[in-house]
Amino acid sequence: MPNRCLIRIDLPEAPPPQNAYAEADRRQAVADILVENRFDPEELGDGPFALTLTLREGRLTFDIRDQAGEALRAIILALGPFRRLIKDYVMVVESHELAVVSGDGESRLQAIDMGRRGLHNEGAELLMSRLEGRVGLDHETARRLFTLICALHQRI
Numbered sequence: 001m002p003n004r005c006l007i008r009i010d011l012p013e014a015p016p017p018q019n020a021y022a023e024a025d026r027r028q029a030v031a032d033i034l035v036e037n038r039f040d041p042e043e044l045g046d047g048p049f050a051l052t053l054t055l056r057e058g059r060l061t062f063d064i065r066d067q068a069g070e071a072l073r074a075i076i077l078a079l080g081p082f083r084r085l086i087k088d089y090v091m092v093v094e095s096h097e098l099a100v101v102s103g104d105g106e107s108r109l110q111a112i113d114m115g116r117r118g119l120h121n122e123g124a125e126l127l128m129s130r131l132e133g134r135v136g137l138d139h140e141t142a143r144r145l146f147t148l149i150c151a152l153h154q155r156i
Contacts, residue, residue, distance in 0.1 A: 002105070003047045003048045004032055004038060004039060004040040004047050004136070004140075005038060005047060005048050005049070006032075006039045006047075006048065006049055006050070006051050006123060007048040007049065007050060007067055008035065008038070008050040008052075008067075009030050009033060009034070009051050009052075009054070009148070010051070010052040011026070011048070011054075011151070011152060012051055012052060015140070017090050021097045022093065023098050025093065025147060026147070026151040029144040029145075029147035030144075032140075033144045033145070035146075036140070037118040037138070037140070038136065038137060038138040038140040039051070039135065039136075039137060039141060040135060040136035040137070041064050041072070041135045041136075043074060043139070044072050045066070045072075046142050047066075047067075047126050048067050049065065049066065049067070049072070050064075050065040050067060051053035051063065051064055051065075052065070052070065053129070053148055053152060054152070055079065055149075055152045055153060058068070058078065058079050058080065058133045059076050059077065059078060059079060060076070060078075060079050060082070060149060060152075061074055061075070061076050061077075062074065062075040062076075062077070062131075062135070064075075064135075071128070075134055075135065077130050079153075081126060082084075082123070082126060082149060082153075083105075084127065085122055085146075086121045086123075086149065086153045087115070088124065089120075089146075090150060090152045091116050091154075092119060093114050093116070093150075096113070096116065115140055120143045120146060121139075121143065122136070123133045123142075123143070123150075124139055124144030124146050125142075126146075127145060127146055127149070128140045131132065135148045
Protein backbone atom coordinates (compact mmCIF):
# COMPACT_ATOMS: atom_id res chain seq x y z
CA MET A 1 0.00 0.00 0.00
CA PRO A 2 1.37 3.45 -0.90
CA ASN A 3 2.57 5.79 1.84
CA ARG A 4 0.38 8.83 1.10
CA CYS A 5 1.58 11.08 3.89
CA LEU A 6 3.87 13.94 4.86
CA ILE A 7 7.15 13.19 6.58
CA ARG A 8 8.47 16.77 6.66
CA ILE A 9 7.00 20.28 6.69
CA ASP A 10 9.03 23.44 6.23
CA LEU A 11 7.99 27.07 6.66
CA PRO A 12 11.05 28.90 5.29
CA GLU A 13 11.84 32.59 4.96
CA ALA A 14 9.65 33.63 7.84
CA PRO A 15 10.78 35.80 10.73
CA PRO A 16 10.12 34.55 14.26
CA PRO A 17 6.48 34.59 15.32
CA GLN A 18 5.09 37.57 17.18
CA ASN A 19 4.76 35.68 20.47
CA ALA A 20 5.46 32.38 22.21
CA TYR A 21 1.79 31.38 22.09
CA ALA A 22 1.73 31.58 18.27
CA GLU A 23 5.01 29.65 18.06
CA ALA A 24 3.65 26.91 20.32
CA ASP A 25 0.52 26.69 18.13
CA ARG A 26 2.69 26.33 15.01
CA ARG A 27 5.00 23.73 16.57
CA GLN A 28 2.04 21.68 17.79
CA ALA A 29 0.39 21.72 14.35
CA VAL A 30 3.60 20.48 12.69
CA ALA A 31 4.12 17.79 15.34
CA ASP A 32 0.52 16.59 15.04
CA ILE A 33 0.70 16.43 11.25
CA LEU A 34 3.90 14.41 11.36
CA VAL A 35 2.38 11.89 13.81
CA GLU A 36 -0.63 11.15 11.60
CA ASN A 37 -1.80 12.62 8.32
CA ARG A 38 -3.17 11.87 4.89
CA PHE A 39 -1.55 13.82 2.08
CA ASP A 40 -2.38 12.32 -1.32
CA PRO A 41 -1.19 14.41 -4.29
CA GLU A 42 -2.78 13.27 -7.54
CA GLU A 43 -0.47 11.44 -9.94
CA LEU A 44 2.73 11.84 -7.91
CA GLY A 45 3.60 8.30 -6.99
CA ASP A 46 3.47 6.54 -3.67
CA GLY A 47 5.18 8.97 -1.30
CA PRO A 48 5.95 9.78 1.43
CA PHE A 49 6.22 13.50 0.75
CA ALA A 50 7.87 16.64 2.07
CA LEU A 51 6.00 19.95 1.96
CA THR A 52 7.26 23.50 1.98
CA LEU A 53 4.62 26.18 2.56
CA THR A 54 5.32 29.77 1.55
CA LEU A 55 3.34 32.98 1.16
CA ARG A 56 4.36 35.46 -1.50
CA GLU A 57 2.47 38.28 -3.14
CA GLY A 58 -0.90 37.11 -1.86
CA ARG A 59 -0.36 33.52 -2.94
CA LEU A 60 0.07 30.36 -0.93
CA THR A 61 2.50 27.84 -2.42
CA PHE A 62 2.52 24.14 -1.65
CA ASP A 63 5.95 22.94 -2.81
CA ILE A 64 5.63 19.15 -2.79
CA ARG A 65 8.81 17.05 -2.84
CA ASP A 66 9.73 13.42 -2.48
CA GLN A 67 11.49 12.17 0.65
CA ALA A 68 14.89 12.81 -0.96
CA GLY A 69 13.98 16.47 -1.51
CA GLU A 70 13.42 16.30 -5.28
CA ALA A 71 10.72 18.69 -6.51
CA LEU A 72 7.53 16.97 -7.66
CA ARG A 73 4.91 19.71 -7.98
CA ALA A 74 4.11 23.22 -6.85
CA ILE A 75 0.49 24.16 -6.24
CA ILE A 76 -0.26 27.86 -5.95
CA LEU A 77 -3.48 29.07 -4.37
CA ALA A 78 -4.79 32.61 -4.13
CA LEU A 79 -4.92 33.67 -0.49
CA GLY A 80 -8.02 35.84 -0.98
CA PRO A 81 -10.60 33.16 -0.11
CA PHE A 82 -8.78 32.51 3.18
CA ARG A 83 -8.32 36.12 4.33
CA ARG A 84 -11.50 36.50 6.39
CA LEU A 85 -10.95 33.16 8.12
CA ILE A 86 -7.31 33.98 8.83
CA LYS A 87 -8.23 37.38 10.26
CA ASP A 88 -10.93 35.84 12.46
CA TYR A 89 -8.60 33.03 13.55
CA VAL A 90 -5.86 35.48 14.56
CA MET A 91 -8.39 37.51 16.59
CA VAL A 92 -9.66 34.39 18.36
CA VAL A 93 -6.11 33.23 19.18
CA GLU A 94 -5.30 36.68 20.59
CA SER A 95 -8.53 36.61 22.63
CA HIS A 96 -7.61 33.20 24.01
CA GLU A 97 -4.14 34.36 24.96
CA LEU A 98 -5.54 37.48 26.70
CA ALA A 99 -8.13 35.39 28.53
CA VAL A 100 -5.43 33.03 29.83
CA VAL A 101 -3.18 35.90 30.94
CA SER A 102 -6.00 37.82 32.62
CA GLY A 103 -7.36 34.72 34.36
CA ASP A 104 -10.80 34.86 32.77
CA GLY A 105 -13.14 32.09 33.80
CA GLU A 106 -13.17 28.60 32.39
CA SER A 107 -16.49 29.21 30.63
CA ARG A 108 -14.97 32.14 28.70
CA LEU A 109 -12.01 30.01 27.62
CA GLN A 110 -14.35 27.23 26.51
CA ALA A 111 -16.41 29.67 24.44
CA ILE A 112 -13.27 31.00 22.77
CA ASP A 113 -12.08 27.44 22.08
CA MET A 114 -15.43 26.60 20.48
CA GLY A 115 -15.05 29.58 18.17
CA ARG A 116 -11.52 28.54 17.33
CA ARG A 117 -12.62 24.98 16.53
CA GLY A 118 -15.35 26.34 14.27
CA LEU A 119 -12.85 28.48 12.36
CA HIS A 120 -10.48 25.50 12.10
CA ASN A 121 -13.27 23.40 10.63
CA GLU A 122 -14.28 26.11 8.17
CA GLY A 123 -10.64 26.67 7.16
CA ALA A 124 -10.12 22.93 6.71
CA GLU A 125 -13.19 22.62 4.49
CA LEU A 126 -12.07 25.58 2.38
CA LEU A 127 -8.56 24.17 2.02
CA MET A 128 -9.87 20.75 1.06
CA SER A 129 -12.16 22.26 -1.57
CA ARG A 130 -9.38 24.48 -2.99
CA LEU A 131 -7.08 21.45 -3.30
CA GLU A 132 -9.77 19.13 -4.66
CA GLY A 133 -8.53 17.15 -7.65
CA ARG A 134 -4.92 18.02 -6.81
CA VAL A 135 -4.26 16.80 -3.25
CA GLY A 136 -6.43 14.59 -1.10
CA LEU A 137 -6.42 15.46 2.62
CA ASP A 138 -8.23 14.12 5.62
CA HIS A 139 -10.06 16.63 7.81
CA GLU A 140 -7.49 16.66 10.64
CA THR A 141 -4.56 17.21 8.27
CA ALA A 142 -6.46 20.06 6.61
CA ARG A 143 -7.19 21.64 10.03
CA ARG A 144 -3.52 21.54 10.99
CA LEU A 145 -2.40 22.90 7.61
CA PHE A 146 -4.87 25.76 8.09
CA THR A 147 -3.14 26.51 11.41
CA LEU A 148 0.20 26.71 9.55
CA ILE A 149 -1.28 28.97 6.89
CA CYS A 150 -2.46 31.31 9.65
CA ALA A 151 0.99 31.17 11.26
CA LEU A 152 2.63 32.13 7.98
CA HIS A 153 0.18 34.96 7.46
CA GLN A 154 0.90 36.36 10.94
CA ARG A 155 4.58 36.59 10.09
CA ILE A 156 4.24 38.79 7.00
